[in-house]
Amino acid sequence: MNYDLLVMKFGGTNMQDSRAIRHSASLAARSIRVGVKVVVVVSAMAGVTNQLLKLADAAQSGDIAAANDEIALMRTRHFTAAQELGAAPDSVTVREIREMHETLRQAVYGVYLLRELTPRSRDLIVAFGERLSAPLMSLALEQDGLRAHHLSGGEAGILTDSHFGNAKPMPNTYERVRDRLSGLLAAGVTPVVAGFMGETEKGAITTLGRGGTDFSATIVGKALGADEVWAWKDVDGVMSADPRVVKDAQNIEVLSYGEVMELAYFGAKVLHPLAVTPLQESGIPLRVKSAADPDFPGTLVQAQPRDEEGHPVKAVTAIRNVSIINVSGAGVLGIPEVIASVFDAIARENVTLLMVSQSSSMSNVSLAVQTVDAERTLVALRAGVSLELKVEVQPGVAVLAIVGSGMRGQKGVSARMFTALAEQDVNVLMISQGSSELNVSVAVEAAHVDAATLAVHRAFGLGTAATA
Numbered sequence: 001m002n003y004d005l006l007v008m009k010f011g012g013t014n015m016q017d018s019r020a021i022r023h024s025a026s027l028a029a030r031s032i033r034v035g036v037k038v039v040v041v042v043s044a045m046a047g048v049t050n051q052l053l054k055l056a057d058a059a060q061s062g063d064i065a066a067a068n069d070e071i072a073l074m075r076t077r078h079f080t081a082a083q084e085l086g087a088a089p090d091s092v093t094v095r096e097i098r099e100m101h102e103t104l105r106q107a108v109y110g111v112y113l114l115r116e117l118t119p120r121s122r123d124l125i126v127a128f129g130e131r132l133s134a135p136l137m138s139l140a141l142e143q144d145g146l147r148a149h150h151l152s153g154g155e156a157g158i159l160t161d162s163h164f165g166n167a168k169p170m171p172n173t174y175e176r177v178r179d180r181l182s183g184l185l186a187a188g189v190t191p192v193v194a195g196f197m198g199e200t201e202k203g204a205i206t207t208l209g210r211g212g213t214d215f216s217a218t219i220v221g222k223a224l225g226a227d228e229v230w231a232w233k234d235v236d237g238v239m240s241a242d243p244r245v246v247k248d249a250q251n252i253e254v255l256s257y258g259e260v261m262e263l264a265y266f267g268a269k270v271l272h273p274l275a276v277t278p279l280q281e282s283g284i285p286l287r288v289k290s291a292a293d294p295d296f297p298g299t300l301v302q303a304q305p306r307d308e309e310g311h312p313v314k315a316v317t318a319i320r321n322v323s324i325i326n327v328s329g330a331g332v333l334g335i336p337e338v339i340a341s342v343f344d345a346i347a348r349e350n351v352t353l354l355m356v357s358q359s360s361s362m363s364n365v366s367l368a369v370q371t372v373d374a375e376r377t378l379v380a381l382r383a384g385v386s387l388e389l390k391v392e393v394q395p396g397v398a399v400l401a402i403v404g405s406g407m408r409g410q411k412g413v414s415a416r417m418f419t420a421l422a423e424q425d426v427n428v429l430m431i432s433q434g435s436s437e438l439n440v441s442v443a444v445e446a447a448h449v450d451a452a453t454l455a456v457h458r459a460f461g462l463g464t465a466a467t468a
């Protein structure tokens with residue numbers, strides 16, 4: 001296919017050191033050399049986001065020495081990469097990286113002085129990962145003989161709400177991105193955008209949620225009306241299960257936007273859950289591609305699903321670190337106001353509910369939430385609902401989901417899943433099926449999640465072993 005404009009996203013693994021960055025730049029250069037305009041969107045070097053979160057926590061708890069040690073390690077890593085990519089010690093890139101580390105150090109010192117880490121200051125600190133890797137990608141493209149210019153998310157026009165840590169693009173983002181990037185592209189310059197981040201109307205830095213660089217790339221893709229958005233990964237594409245858990249997981253050739261959203265929501269770390277949302281209206285395809293095997297087609301994500309007769313399920317995914325919160329109280333829960341107070345309390349805390357189920361006797365409601373959210377959900381419920389209700393938490397749970405549009409109207413799919421789980425002696429704690437019939441999810445004990453994933457993957461004939 002002849003492309004005019006592509007957006008290419010490179011994740012942490014593809015930015016992890018100078019060798020990976022050089023290779024990623026060469027993948028963009030392959031297309032640019034044949035006349036395709038490319039916008040590159042980059043993540044932080046692998047591990048840097050976690051390091052930034054850790055050092056911010058250290059500063060907040062008063063351990064500024066530990067925070068500074070981490071900053072020093074990060075600085076060495078970025079300088080080494082710049083040097084290996086050919087930057088001279090007095091070059092603009094090295095100076096820029098030095099200045100950014102200095103600003104980071106000051107921001108972290110502020111957190112230490114105040115012993116306060118707000119979602120706003122955490123975003124400012126954590127976005128340095130992407131701001132620091134963008135100049136490295138520009139450098140690599142320039143070393144490849146191309147013209148490049150790097151920009152922060154805000155400079156690229158990504159304007160968000162002030163939901164720090166999980167910000168969403170504002171409607172006028174798309175126009176702004178077009179304004180900021182079209183001129184560069186027309187002048188033959190490749191824009192390199194720092195992913196994962198945007199800024200509010202007032203210029204405060206925000207982040208789009210973990211894994212948010214995929215989302216940045218699709219925002220840019222929509223803004224520019226790109227032919228496709230390519231997310232380069234360290235896997236072949238979106239697979240039938242996490243390849244770290246299921247060795248014979250297979251690449252899925254085509255998925256619909258809806259299927260990919262379900263997969264990401266239910267734990268497939270390969271894409272950000274909202275990544276496809278900017279593409280839905282325009283129908284721009286997203287391709288997940290292997291950086292190690294660039295000619296392999298990977299996974300095409302588009303509006304229409306592609307279903308194969310006899311294969312209703314396309315993938316199995318799992319969310320680990322889940323807790324179930326049980327709300328019980330015979331008689332009281334049947335009263336609509338009481339149920340409303342349960343959901344009101346949760347909505348106020350902005351907690352994502354992974355699963356909800358209510359017993360038909362109306363004596364019990366079970367809610368599955370991420371374990372990180374369990375404590376505040378519990379506190380909110382105990383404070384916000386009738387004293388007659390008992391609220392208890394059960395940690396150590398995982399949610400397993402099967403996804404595929406071919407399940408719609410098919411009988412026996414859940415039965416197959418439950419048989420596979422029963423044969424593995426896995427106890428099912430909760431069950432839920434969305435009315436869209438794109439997924440069936442179950443809560444199981446966390447200790448059984450890998451065995452359960454393998455068994456369900458096998459039961460639906462998803463592995464290479466099954467198709468060989």
Ligand SMILES: Nc1ncnc2c1ncn2[C@@H]1O[C@H](COP(=O)(O)OP(=O)(O)O)[C@@H](O)[C@H]1O
Nearest residue numbers: 011012013233234235238239241242268269270
């Ligand atoms: N269904 C799946 N298909 C592909 N990869 C998956 C799936 N589930 C989990 N993963 C994991 O997601 C990783 C890729 O996502 P991520 O590391 O965020 O990519 P990147 O940082 O390169 O953008 C893979 O290494 C793989 O272990």
Ligand SMILES: N[C@@H](CC(=O)OP(=O)(O)O)C(=O)O
Nearest residue numbers: 011012043049210211212213
């Ligand atoms: N660096 C951010 C954003 C991101 O998208 O990273 P990656 O593409 O490496 O998953 C994170 O770790 O969440």
